[in-house]
Amino acid sequence: MNAETSFAPNGDDNSPGSTRLLGIGSSRLDSFIEKLKNLDSSLEKLAEFGDEKTVATAKRYQQRLADIEPSITMIGQVKAGKTSLVNAMVGWPDLLPADVNPWTSVVTSLHISPQERAEGNNAVFKFFDQKEWNRLLNKGGRIGELASRAGADEELENVREQIEQMREKSRSRLGRKFELLLGQEHDYGYFDQELIERYVCLGDDFDDDDDEIQAAETQGRFADITKSADLFLHRPEMPIKLCIRDTPGVNDTFMMREQITIRAIRESRICVMVLSAHQALSSVDMALIRLISNIKSREVIIFVNRIDELSDPAVQVPEIRESIRETLKNHQGPTDAQIIFGSAYWANRALTGSLDDLSKDSALALFNWAENELECIPNQQSPADMIWELSGLPALFRALYERIAEGVGQEAIDKVARSAINLTNGLHATNQIITSQLDIKSLDHVNKEGIESNLNQIEAQTLRQLQDEYAKLTDGLCSRIDRSHRSFLERATASLISHLEKNGEDSVWQYNPMGLRVLLRSAYQIYGARAQGSAQKIFELAATEICDVYGRTFGNSGATFAIEAPQPPRIPPPVFLGQTIALDLQGSWWKSWWKRRRGYQAFASNFYSMIMEETDPIVNELKQVQATTIRDDAVAILREFLSDQRTILLDAVEKAESSPEDLQDMLGDQDYQDRQQLVEATLSSLNTHVA
Numbered sequence: 078m079n080a081e082t083s084f085a086p087n088g089d090d091n092s093p094g095s096t097r098l099l100g101i102g103s104s105r106l107d108s109f110i111e112k113l114k115n116l117d118s119s120l121e122k123l124a125e126f127g128d129e130k131t132v133a134t135a136k137r138y139q140q141r142l143a144d145i146e147p148s149i150t151m152i153g154q155v156k157a158g159k160t161s162l163v164n165a166m167v168g169w170p171d172l173l174p175a176d177v178n179p180w181t182s183v184v185t186s187l188h189i190s191p192q193e194r195a196e197g198n199n200a201v202f203k204f205f206d207q208k209e210w211n212r213l214l215n216k217g218g219r220i221g222e223l224a225s226r227a228g229a230d231e232e233l234e235n236v237r238e239q240i241e242q243m244r245e246k247s248r249s250r251l252g253r254k255f256e257l258l259l260g261q262e263h264d265y266g267y268f269d270q271e272l273i274e275r276y277v278c279l280g281d282d283f284d285d286d287d288d289e290i291q292a293a294e295t296q297g298r299f300a301d302i303t304k305s306a307d308l309f310l311h312r313p314e315m316p317i318k319l320c321i322r323d324t325p326g327v328n329d330t331f332m333m334r335e336q337i338t339i340r341a342i343r344e345s346r347i348c349v350m351v352l353s354a355h356q357a358l359s360s361v362d363m364a365l366i367r368l369i370s371n372i373k374s375r376e377v378i379i380f381v382n383r384i385d386e387l388s389d390p391a392v393q394v395p396e397i398r399e400s401i402r403e404t405l406k407n408h409q410g411p412t413d414a415q416i417i418f419g420s421a422y423w424a425n426r427a428l429t430g431s432l433d434d435l436s437k438d439s440a441l442a443l444f445n446w447a448e449n450e451l452e453c454i455p456n457q458q459s460p461a462d463m464i465w466e467l468s469g470l471p472a473l474f475r476a477l478y479e480r481i482a483e484g485v486g487q488e489a490i491d492k493v494a495r496s497a498i499n500l501t502n503g504l505h506a507t508n509q510i511i512t513s514q515l516d517i518k519s520l521d522h523v524n525k526e527g528i529e530s531n532l533n534q535i536e537a538q539t540l541r542q543l544q545d546e547y548a549k550l551t552d553g554l555c556s557r558i559d560r561s562h563r564s565f566l567e568r569a570t571a572s573l574i575s576h577l578e579k580n581g582e583d584s585v586w587q588y589n590p591m592g593l594r595v596l597l598r599s600a601y602q603i604y605g606a607r608a609q610g611s612a613q614k615i616f617e618l619a620a621t622e623i624c625d626v627y628g629r630t631f632g633n634s635g636a637t638f639a640i641e642a643p644q645p646p647r648i649p650p651p652v653f654l655g656q657t658i659a660l661d662l663q664g665s666w667w668k669s670w671w672k673r674r675r676g677y678q679a680f681a682s683n684f685y686s687m688i689m690e691e692t693d694p695i696v697n698e699l700k701q702v703q704a705t706t707i708r709d710d711a712v713a714i715l716r717e718f719l720s721d722q723r724t725i726l727l728d729a730v731e732k733a734e735s736s737p738e739d740l741q742d743m744l745g746d747q748d749y750q751d752r753q754q755l756v757e758a759t760l761s762s763l764n765t766h767v768a
């Protein structure tokens with residue numbers, strides 16, 4: 078079955094409540110799309126110049142523009158309505174099953190594209206690999222690690238039991254194939270709700286064997302081991318491609334999902350935190366606050382869902398807004414993140430056009446909210462348009478589009494424009510060489526081998542510099558982190574002892590690990606700023622040296638321009654710092670750890686080593702994973718830049734070495750003057766794109 082045909086409500090794009098609504102708010106991207114088109118047509122023009130290599134490179138850059146797909150990760154409280162909201166955002170109300178069993182930990186990425194895909198709508202499901210699965214089963218995930226470290230045997234036993242049950246269920250559902258499936262992926266050339274359910278929804282328990290087999294055939298067959306689902310669908314109403322990632326709610330027993338959420342946040346530049354209006358943001362959601370507090374405020378949007386369930390939204394919404402701000406302030410969260418209120422329920426009703434059977438309470442809430450928002454709703458809209466506006470979805474899209482236009486989208490344009498400028502500069506140089514060659518007939522000093530060896534030298538030298546600088550910076554980062562780590566542990570232990578001296582062992586002591594996070598974050602920020610600075614410096618050096626090669630090779634005829642150095646690598650936010658550690662867990666875990674200790678000395682040394690073990694992974698993540706990623710990115714950027722430059726420069730040399738007749742053959746009957754005009758026009762249009 079084709080997915081498109083399985084979705085009945087949107088047959089007619091002009092009917093109220095169709096996916097037409099998805100286009101509302103797109104105007105925020107108008108100027109971004111204009112820039113994209115301009116850049117694309119400049120590249121198209123470069124392709125017209127005809128020589129093969131230029132065409133191939135220009136096409137590669139065009140493809141890069143076509144591939145821009147900003148991604149947005151939705152995170153939030155369990156049952157806040159993330160999945161329902163994602164369904165509304167892609168205009169397919171029941172696509173992903175809402176209300177799934179809380180055990181699932183699948184991250185679903187919906188890729189929506191205004192262009193039709195040659196392969197149609199398709200789906201890819203990936204399973205956990207053996208290592209991830211073993212970690213969950215053997216250690217019980219994060220919570221198991223915590224429990225065993227804290228010596229909370231009872232809890233650990235509990236976790237193990239639940240996991241054993243889960244493993245048994247998976248065995249019976251998936252049979253012998255089970256182990257073989259780990260690490261695999263399943264691809265489909267279509268998808269519908271039923272298929273998705275097989276991969277993301279756990280089935281219920283069945284008493285009867287026959288039922289069980291039947292259920293395994295349909296619902297929840299693979300859900301135990303599914304790690305991610307990628308669904309691709311065509312939405313002509315969308316202004317650009319988007320990837321929207323639905324994650325499982327964060328507070329679950331295994332804390333498996335916290336790691337999953339952290340990874341999903343890392344893969345996107347923008348994060349939407351979905352809260353439920355009844356429990357807007359309480360200290361219970363500390364884990365969530367910790368996760369977003371490591372992301373820039375501008376890249377976090379808070380969506381307060383389910384306002385249809387409020388009795389008086391007009392009055393309650395400002396109160397909720399205030400309380401969220403207060404909570405964020407008290408816990409060092411992103412206080413100026415934008416907060417949007419809405420209802421996925423209303424949005425999905427607007428999409429299906431089934432507006433008459435809103436429940437009475439929901440309708441009352443809708444009228445109440447409509448009065449409040451009157452000035453935001455333009456006149457003469459259809460009821461579906463009005464409800465869509467009140468659902469908060471257009472506001473959410475507008476906010477997302479603004480972030481995309483100024484952030485990740487602009488960066489992508491900048492990157493391609495810089496490469497395109499360099500390509501055009503190469504053509505410009507070639508042009509000048511051709512004219513000078515036509516004048517002087519030969520350029521004795523042009524020597525291909527000499528240039529190649531020059532380029533090799535530049536490459537070796539700048540790459541070495543980059544590696545050396547980064548090694549130094551990483552050393553600095555590590556020693557700063559180790560210092561912070563030690564001093565935090567010492568301070569915390571001192572505070573523990575002083576508590577024991579004052580209060581004895583019966584009163585439970587608490588210590589906020591915020592201080593450690595602040596110290597680690599600042600060490601990482603210092604590293605990030607330096608890492609960008611060094612990359613910038615070395616990239617610019619590489620550009621200048623290559624420019625010199627042009628000058629040396631072609632004399633004045635070649636080097637009349639500057640080469641655009643690429644932008645330094647992005648410093649990804651240290652989301653991992655938000656990971657829950659034992660000190661964050663108040664309540665029973667901590668109390669049970671506390672009760673097990675006897676004697677000050679035992680407290681102090683046990684405490685020190687437990688917190689050390691707990692915080693080590695965070696520290697290592699910063700030192701190793703984050704720092705290595707940044708270095709690898711910088712190296713990849715430099716390599717690509719040098720390789721593009723090599724192609725362009727050698728191409729110019731080849732032309733300079735050709736006989737006038739061969740040149741004529743290569744360039745066809747294109748007139749030099751025309752060529753030059755085209756090059757100059759393209760250059761000046763490209764220059765408008767870079768900052």
Ligand SMILES: Nc1nc2c(ncn2[C@@H]2O[C@H](COP(=O)(O)OP(=O)(O)OP(=O)(O)O)[C@@H](O)[C@H]2O)c(=O)[nH]1
Nearest residue numbers: 155156157158159160161175176326383420421422
């Ligand atoms: N009234 C109302 N109910 C909603 C709204 N959004 C979601 N729900 C309901 O809330 C329940 C949970 O919705 P989901 O979309 O599964 O929530 P979730 O955040 O994805 O849940 P988890 O993935 O399990 O954390 C479902 O029964 C939805 O129908 C809303 O805006 N209004």
Ligand SMILES: [Mg+2]
Nearest residue numbers: 159160324325
């Ligand atoms: Mg969900």
